[in-house]
Amino acid sequence: MSKTVEVTGIIDDSRFGSYQLLVVILCALCLVMDGFDVQSMGYVAPVVIHEWAIAKETLAPVFGAGLFGMLIGSLTFSALADKIGRRPVLITATLFFSACMIATGFAQSITQLVAWRFVAGLGLGCIMPNAMALAGEYSPRRMRVTLMMIVSCGFTLGGVVGGLISAALIPAFGWRAVFFVGGAIPLVLGALMWLALPESIQFLLFREGRNDASARVRRNLARVAPSLSLPADTVFVSAETRSRGLPFVELFKEGRAGVTVLLWIVNFANLLAMYFLSNWLPTVIHAAGYSTQTAVLAGTALWGGGVIGTLLLGRIIDKAGFTRVLATVFVIAIVATAAIGNPAVMASVAAMFAAIFLTGFSVIGGQPAINALAATYYPTSLRSTGIGWSLGIGRIGSVVGPVLGGALMHLQWSSASLFMAAAVPACVSLAAIIGIHRIGGKESRRGALEGA
Numbered sequence: 499m500s501k502t503v504e505v506t507g508i509i510d511d512s513r514f515g516s517y518q519l520l521v522v523i524l525c526a527l528c529l530v531m532d533g534f535d536v537q538s539m540g541y542v543a544p545v546v547i548h549e550w551a552i553a554k555e556t557l558a559p560v561f562g563a564g565l566f567g568m569l570i571g572s573l574t575f576s577a578l579a580d581k582i583g584r585r586p587v588l589i590t591a592t593l594f595f596s597a598c599m600i601a602t603g604f605a606q607s608i609t610q611l612v613a614w615r616f617v618a619g620l621g622l623g624c625i626m627p628n629a630m631a632l633a634g635e636y637s638p639r640r641m642r643v644t645l646m647m648i649v650s651c652g653f654t655l656g657g658v659v660g661g662l663i664s665a666a667l668i669p670a671f672g673w674r675a676v677f678f679v680g681g682a683i684p685l686v687l688g689a690l691m692w693l694a695l696p697e698s699i700q701f702l703l704f705r706e707g708r709n710d711a712s713a714r715v716r717r718n719l720a721r722v723a724p725s726l727s728l729p730a731d732t733v734f735v736s737a738e739t740r741s742r743g744l745p746f747v748e749l750f751k752e753g754r755a756g757v758t759v760l761l762w763i764v765n766f767a768n769l770l771a772m773y774f775l776s777n778w779l780p781t782v783i784h785a786a787g788y789s790t791q792t793a794v795l796a797g798t799a800l801w802g803g804g805v806i807g808t809l810l811l812g813r814i815i816d817k818a819g820f821t822r823v824l825a826t827v828f829v830i831a832i833v834a835t836a837a838i839g840n841p842a843v844m845a846s847v848a849a850m851f852a853a854i855f856l857t858g859f860s861v862i863g864g865q866p867a868i869n870a871l872a873a874t875y876y877p878t879s880l881r882s883t884g885i886g887w888s889l890g891i892g893r894i895g896s897v898v899g900p901v902l903g904g905a906l907m908h909l910q911w912s913s914a915s916l917f918m919a920a921a922v923p924a925c926v927s928l929a930a931i932i933g934i935h936r937i938g939g940k941e942s943r944r945g946a947l948e949g950a
Contacts, residue, residue: 502733505699505715508723510639517721521636522645524687524695525629526652528588531595531684532625533656534663535618538599538680539564541664542673546611549673556608562897564615564622569893571623576886577746579624580879584632585697587624587882592688594621599681603674623893626653626869627885634873635698635881636722640816643870647812650866654805696721700878703736736878748880749887756937758884761872764930765892768868771835771861771923773899775800778907778916779854786844786913799851800858807863812870820871821935824864828931831860831924839917861924871934895923 512518543557579587598618605611630646637645660680667675699722702715715734720726749758779800784793807827815823834856843849869885876884906916 501727501729501731502735503719503726503728504735505703505719506736508719508726509636509699512638512723514638514641514645515722515724518636518638518645520694521696522633522649524691525633526649527687528592528625528629528691529649529652530656530659531592531687532622533653533658534660534680534683535595535599535622536564536653536656538660538664538676539615541660542668542676545668545673550608552608557611560608560611560615563612564619565893565897567616567619568623569619569890569897571620572627572886572890572893573623575620575624576627576890577883579628579631579882583697583701584628584635584882585691585695588628588632588695589688589691591621591625591628592684592691595625596681596684596688599677599684601681603677603681623890624882624886626650627882627889630869630873630885631881632695632698634870635700635878636696642874643815643820643867644812646870646873647808647815647866650869651805651808654801654808654862698878700736703734704879746883746887749876749884754876757875757934758887760930760933760937761868761875761884761888762891764868764927764934765888766895767923767926767930768861768865768895769892770895770899770902771831771920771927772865773896774903774920774923775835775857775861775899777900778903781907782839782913782916783850788847792847796851796854799854801862803855803858803860804862804865806855807859808866811863811867815867815870820867820874821931821938824867824871824931825928825935827860827864827867828924828928830856831864832921832928834860835921835924836918839912839914841914844913864927 539557539560547553547557575587575591595618598614598621602611602614602618605614629649633649634642634646660676663679664676667679696718697714699715699718702718712734716728716732719734720728749755776797780793780797783796788796811823811827834853837843837853838850838857843853869889872885872888873881903916903920906919911919
């Protein structure tokens with residue numbers, strides 16, 4: 499009699515071994531590349547402005563083009579991975595991004611920069627949803643959120659690494675070298691992924707018309723659980739069911755509509771706040787009378803808080819659940835963000851930096867947790883689509899945030915008023931998380947929000 503093995507349960511209960519570590523590292527490197535790209539134009543901008551003798555505002559469309567391309571990519575190509583697989587989409591997007599980065603280094607005009615940044619953004623838009631989904635699908639349940647958030651840390655690390663590489667390359671070789679090196683790295687990564695990156699085991703089970711699917715499931719599952727006996731006639735099954743309709747439409751079926759909309763809201767609000775703060779915080783601090791060095795360090799404290807938040811919150815969520823932790827995080831965000839502009843706080847460097855650090859901890863550190871919440875909520879057949887659309891809607895907020903900040907500064911709002919305004923999105927995020935928690939209570943019997 500054939501042996502039946504339920505693969506999701508095996509992965510959930512497995513120990514975290516070298517094979518899963520390989521998957522997590524490759525997925526994290528994808529996001530390092532993502533973070534490098536997002537920050538790269540900012541690092542070379544001063545040199546481009548000087549070399550081409552253009553006004554600062556001329557580069558605004560270049561910055562916006564990359565973000566808009568990522569928005570479109572998140573909304574369109576993430577669904578493709580739920581049809582053809584995580585592995586081919588991640589590898590293709592990585593190699594495509596490599597070509598776009600190298601092409602950017604040959605740009606001779608603002609128009610060409612805008613075009614290449616937009617096209618590169620299209621490829622990058624589908625990387626984070628798929629990297630997060632694949633890492634989660636190979637992670638044991640007890641540490642899944644922690645591992646997905648560690649993968650998310652690659653994005654922030656990419657920004658830091660990009661700064662170090664740019665600082666070394668630009669004085670010696672010029673700004674174009676940043677894009678040439680930035681294109682060579684994903685080319686190597688793409689080759690490594692082609693050699694070593696596996697397909698999602700759960701996804702393989704849902705494929706039809708592929709004779710090798712069972713063999714690949716057996717091979718990959720044996721690497722996850724080496725002690726498990728898997729005879730040649732083993733029948734592999736999954737507790738999840740496959741969605742048959744269009745992935746986007748399926749996000750609103752079987753009671754998922756409420757959580758889907760609330761995830762869009764919390765992504766939009768939090769990314770609006772995140773980009774509002776990351777773009778304008780140093781400027782506001784400098785305008786308040788502090789030195790340029792202090793203003794730059796303030797921005798560093800914001801991102802430093804985000805890194806610490808990402809690393810700590812995952813483990814806490816694995817133990818306490820998503821919505822309770824995220825609700826607490828957004829309460830901290832509201833208080834800390836509003837406190838930055840308080841005259842008494844701004845009068846003390848220590849108090850101001852503490853408020854900035856806590857803001858980064860909660861706003862930037864909370865974003866990977868939101869992504870992980872989407873990844874754990876949606877089933878395998880919708881996971882990439884669910885994360886991609888949540889991030890895609892969120893990226894609208896990332897475009898609105900800097901523009902809104904500039905408009906408020908143009909109206910000459912005070913520092914206190916600016917940071918009070920920056921706290922409003924955290925109020926919206928808190929309300930959305932409370933809504934998700936209430937839906938989770940109603941749906942706990944079917945496990946759709948188990949642990950939330």
